[in-house]
Every structure is written in C-alpha cells, then in structure tokens.
Amino acid sequence: MIDAYEDPGTPDSRGSARYLLWLVRQQWRRCAVGALLGSSWTTLMALSPYLMSRAIDDGLEPGDQAVLAGWAAGILAAGTFSAWLSIMRHRTMTRVRMDANFRTVKVVIGQAVRLGAALPRQVGAGEVVTIGVGDVSTIAQSLTFVGPGVGAIVSYGVVAGLLLSVSPTLAAVILLGVPVVALLVGPLLGRLQGVESSYRERQGVLTARIGDLSGGLRVLNGLGGKGLFADAFRRDSRRLQEQGYRVGAVSSWIQALGVGLPTLFLALVTWLAARLAAQGDISIGELVSVYGYVAVLIVPVAFFIECGFQISRALVAAGRVVRFLRLEPDHTDTGADSGGCLDAPVSPAALHDPESGVHAVPGRLTALTGARPADAAVVVDRLGRFVPSAVTWGGVRLDGMSLAEVRARILVADNEADLFAGTLRELVCGRRESTDEAIARAVRAAVAEDIVLGLPDGLGSAIDAQGRNLSGGQRQRVRLVRALLADPEVLLAVEPTSALDAHTEAAVADRLRAERGDRMDRTTVVASTSPLLLDRADTVYYLVDGKTAAVGSHQRLLAEEPGYRALVARDADETDEEEELAGIADIEESVR
Secondary structure, eight states: OOOTTSSSOOOOSSOHHHHHHHHHHHHHHHHHHHHHHHHHHHHHHHHHHHHHHHIIIOOOOTTTTHHHHHOOOOOOOOHHHHHHHHHHHHHHHHHHHHHHHHHHHHHHHHHHHHGGGGGHHHHHHOOOOOOOOIHHHHHHHHGGGGGGHHHHHHHHHHHHHHHHHHOOHHHHHHHHHHHHHHHHHHHHHHHHHHHHHHHHHHHHHHHHHHHHHHHHHHHHHHHHHHHHHHHHHHHHHHHHHOOOHHHHHHHHHHHHHHHHHHHHHHHHHHHHHHHHTTTSSHHHHHHHHHHHHHHHHHHHHHHHHHHHHHHHHHHHHHHHHHHHHOOOSOOOOTTTTTTTTTTTOSOOOEEETTTTTTTEEEEEEEEEEESSSOOOOHHHHHHSSSOOOOETTEEEEEGGOOOOHHHHHHHEEEETOOOEEHHHHHHHHTTOOOOHHHHHHHHHHOOOOOHHHHHGGGSSSSOOOTTTTOOOHHHHHHHHHHHHOOOOOOEEEEEETTTOOOOHHHHHHHHHHIIITTTOOOOOEEOOOOOOHHHOOSSEEEETEEEEEEEOOHHHHHHOOOHHHHHHHHHHHHHHHHHHHHHHHHHHHOOO
16 A cells, blocks of 8 residues: 555546556556456356256255265355455455555645645635545545456356356356446446536535635624625525435435336346256256346446446546646646756845836835735746746746745744644744744744744744634734744745734834844835834835735825825724724634
C-alpha cells in the first residue's frame, strides 16, 4: 500500500476511465494477486457441485462407502481451501481499495498545493470537500472489480464449461443469460451516471454554501440577514434532497434487478435441468450438480450487476477528480518550472505595476486606497505575482523570475489568510524557528500583547483551526504577527486593521510604521481605507477603477482630491459605529 510520504505518481487526467486504469496500473501486482485469488475462490465454489455430483453418482447411488468417503473428503478440503482463499482475497482487495483511496487523496492534496492562491479562484471549497468526503471512497470501492469481478467472469466460464458436459442446452442458456441481463440493466446504469453527476454538482455547491454561512454567521447576525439566508439554504437543501431521491430511485432499481434477475434467470436453468432429469437425459447426480451450479452462479451474476453499478458511480466521481487535476495556476509560469530565466534584484528594489501606476520603493510605507477595496486587492495580487501582469521588480519582469525566490522574498498578508490549528507559537512561527525576542517584537508591533496575556498558557495555548476560539480582531492581529515575524523583504498587507477598534488601529498604524516604515532594506505596501493608517503612510495612491487617480501624502490628498476626501470622511464617520460593532462582536465571542 502507498506510503504516507511516497510519491503517488503522475495521474492520467485524460478521462475518468483512464484515471481508474491508472490506479490499477500503480498497483498492478497487488491487483493481479487479487484477481488470481478472486478467480480461484469463485472457481472452487463452482467445483463443489461437481464434486458433490461425483459423490452421488460414484459413491452414494452404487453404495460404495469408500468412494463416497473419498469424494466427501475432497468436498471438505475444497471448502476449507475456499474459505482461506476468501480471507486472503478480502485482505488483498482491502489493500487495493485503501491504496486507491490514499493515492487519490495525495494527488488531490498535491494539486491543491500546486494551485496555491489560485485554488479559491478556480474551484469552490465545497467541490474539494465533496471530492475528499465522497468521491474518493466511491473511486476506491470500484476497484473491487479487479478481484471478485474478474473472478466472477472466470467462474461463469467454468460453470458454463461444466454444464456443457451435462447438457449443451443448459450451457447455451447460461452463456446467453449475461448479455440479456446487461441489456436490461445497461440503460439504468447510463441514467444513473446522469442523475448522480447532477446530484454531485449540486452537493458541491451546497457544501460550499455551508462553509460560507458558517464563516459569515456573525456578520449575518449583525445585518439581520440570517433568516433570509437560512430560508435560501432550506430551499436549496430541499432541491438537493429531491435530486437525491432521483438518484436513490435509479439505484434501488439497479440493486433490485441485481437480486431479482439472477434469481429468475437461474430458476429457468433449474426448471430446464429438472425436465431433462425427468426425461432421463441427465442423472440424479448431474441434477444435483446443476442445482449447485445455479446456487453458485447467483454470486457472479450479482457481482456483474454490482460492479457495473460501482463503476458507473466511480466514473462520475473520477470525472470530478480529473477536472480538478486539470486546473492550472492562473499566474504566468515562465520561471516556475525552469527555475527562472531572469535574476531577481540582489538588493532591495522598487516594485512597479504599469497597469495601475503604483510604484512602491524600499524604506517608505506605501498605501493603496479607493472607493472599491477590490481594486487595491487586485494591485496587491499583481505585485505579489498571484495573477498574470507586467509588474517589474528593480526594472526586471517579476513573472520571469524564479517563483520560489519571489515567494521567499515577497509576502502577501491577506486579512482572511488561513489559521491552522496548533499552539499560538506554532501558528505565528510557521516553518521557521524564531527566538522569544523576535516573537515578542512582532507581538508588540501588532499590538497583540493582550492576546498572549489573556490566553491560559500564553504562546503555548492551543488555537482552533481558523482561530475559532479568538475574536475577529484577535485573529487579524495574529495574522499580522505572523507576517511581521516572517520579516519579508517586501510585505504586501491587505486591510490589516479592518476588524480593529479605532484605539487599537491607531496603535497598530504607529507601530507598523516604526517597525518597517523607515528601514531601507524593507518595502511595505498596505491596502486600506482607514484614515488612521493612511495618515501614517509616506505615499498614498488613490485608485479609481484600478488606476492611479492621485498620489501624495494623506494630508495633501485631503486638501486637493475631492474624491479621496469624500472617501476618507465617509470612513471616519463609520469609525465609531465599527468600533461599537467590534466591541459587541468581542463580547459575543467571549460568551460563546
């Protein structure tokens, strides 16, 4: 089975069926053993009726006790060996399914890491969750076909051959039975793929909505919109339920036919055998063997239908995985795979975005603002090389440099960046080892001393995933601590103080400037509409429709730019209200 740290290989993403075949090829030896064990197990099941017929015809009917005992011992040995084969087959196929499960999980996680910041822009969280929760197990379950599925085919042929020695008529009925079953069940399998695909798509959308609602529940409460969104979710949930009923209806017919058709089909074989025995065309022992063959054939015929059902569902699930694996990072990658063909500047240099006109130089605190915060966020994405752009760093195209070096030297600190579960120290340090002095300095710069002092074990206190045991303002300051502790050469911060009250925001603005604003070896850009933060910036870029409309100090823009003045005045009027809401939110968080 695949090791947790083993390379899962390069998946075949050209189609659903090709992906399933790739999973088989990656463990072909184990699959071959499973097919051998499955074939041996089902063949022994088919041989048992033959041994019984010989015991009756050669031992019981003539009254030869020695021959009867010999055949009885053969039946016992075959049954014992068949039980051992069944155990080994089950163990082997469990390993096959687990390998397929873990291998798919690893390639999906690897693709998610490869997409990086492009992941949330290209696929919803619900889609990834649905793949991890449902599709992976569906794909793994379908690989049962390589064991019992192959065994069912082999045993079916063996039984047909044995029946040929008894009666060509019975053998012909057996051989024609599976095509008839396939004709009856095939259309249902095709319909199942259609309804299940639609169901999975809707399920992914609803799962993503659950995540969005849970993340923004407090905001909805504050706006009084919780009831409205709850009603919309109920409607979508009912639609998904109705779609699930349609999937269940088709699935129930397939499973019912999987039990009913083999029974009817084999009842026909039994009736024909009884007529042949009554006419004297076959012996009593052969009649008993036919009854045994009929009982044995129920297993492979049921397997045929079950495997068709599982593969049909797996093709839908594999299709979702393949679509996810085909996604590509949306940044230009001229330097990502080749190691970079252009050299990054060896010393701190200016970042320039020709599309917006923003020019960020080392040693100065640069601020981006505009009536639409998304405009400033897009500029930050370009400066951080998260979207294709013509940004230059020290006069050299940023997209031509090594992506690894860009990520190591330029840090985009988003105000909604993920917070992983662990201690507070692990959360802010990440993969780097940091001294207590460095952590204390970053904590002070982010005005987060009260967070450390308020937790029971300080930096050793456990923090829930996404910081759920912290308030919104605390989470924002913890993110800022993490960014400052990394001490990147270029820091691009998006709304670092939006959830803070005015007093704390002013302190953060002062300390952020003191920490990075006057260092000639550091470039700092913040995207914000806060007048407190803009007032501490050396240079403010006022953006309109993503372009620089005015540039200068905060005071100069207030005096000369009416649009900027209106924006800052509106934000100032909202400061008291935001402070009050932040205080209420902190109280709710502490109560919760």
